[in-house]
């Protein structure tokens with residue numbers, strides 16, 4: 001059942017959402033816009049951004065490649081220029097890769113870190129002057145795998161742990177400047193992120209899943225479940241919350 005949204009927590013605010021062409025980022029862009037935000041939606045997937053634009057004609061869309069740090073910073077500067085201010089940043093674009101640890105190449109490692117973590121550094125740094133002006137708020141998408149680990153995705157979980165540490169560190173550094181930094185840790189969410197990945201030969205899949213008492217009932221969350229959490233953290237409802245990681249996993253990791 002779709003949540004009823006009657007709050008207007010982002011009237012007059014501008015929000016940049018990365019990874020907005022699909023899944024959690026798309027749901028977040030729609031959620032923030034439904035609450036009054038002017039949204040800048042960024043992704044490498046032009047077709048996905050065009051589909052979002054059809055649903056959200058007021059959005060500004062920007063194509064960039066998060067693997068490229070300079071392009072990430074340039075995208076953030078363009079986002080600020082689009083509406084002349086920036087209040088909220090959602091660093092959410094990411095890739096998921098599976099490999100036996102012994103098979104992860106230095107290029108695999110560097111590429112994943114560039115997309116999932118390095119780009120966040122560049123975007124937030126480029127956005128900083130505007131965030132200082134607006135006393136803005138940043139949310140980045142980590143993962144439950146950062147806290148609990150996950151077999152066959154060591155590079156992914158390590159980069160996601162970096163996201164959490166980055167947000168916590170910035171929360172301290174910029175608390176007196178009024179900018180809040182938080183992270184969300186989704187458990188399994190029904191998006192396209194793992195779609196198309198080939199089964200990993202020789203993997204013991206019991207090491208990569210989290211069965212629990214609820215497993216029969218919960219087959220994963222919806223993107224909107226994470227979008228509502230991100231919107232809360234960005235909003236003034238979370239004015240006293242900074243430097244926090246909030247998990248949304250339907251109790252996947254309990255039991």
Ligand SMILES: NC(=O)c1ccc[n+]([C@@H]2O[C@H](COP(=O)([O-])OP(=O)(O)OC[C@H]3O[C@@H](n4cnc5c(N)ncnc54)[C@H](O)[C@@H]3O)[C@@H](O)[C@H]2O)c1
Pocket residue numbers: 018019020021022023024025042043044045048064065066067092093094095096115141142143144185186187188189190191192193194223
């Ligand atoms: N779906 C899950 O189960 C889950 C769980 C934990 C964390 N996450 C995280 O949530 C975030 C969103 O993922 P999702 O599940 O919505 O998946 P998704 O694949 O639907 O969305 C990811 C988006 O990031 C974009 N992207 C990927 N590489 C990019 C690049 N180089 N440059 C620019 N854009 C790029 C993709 O085009 C896509 O639109 C990711 O950071 C992911 O790691 C997802």
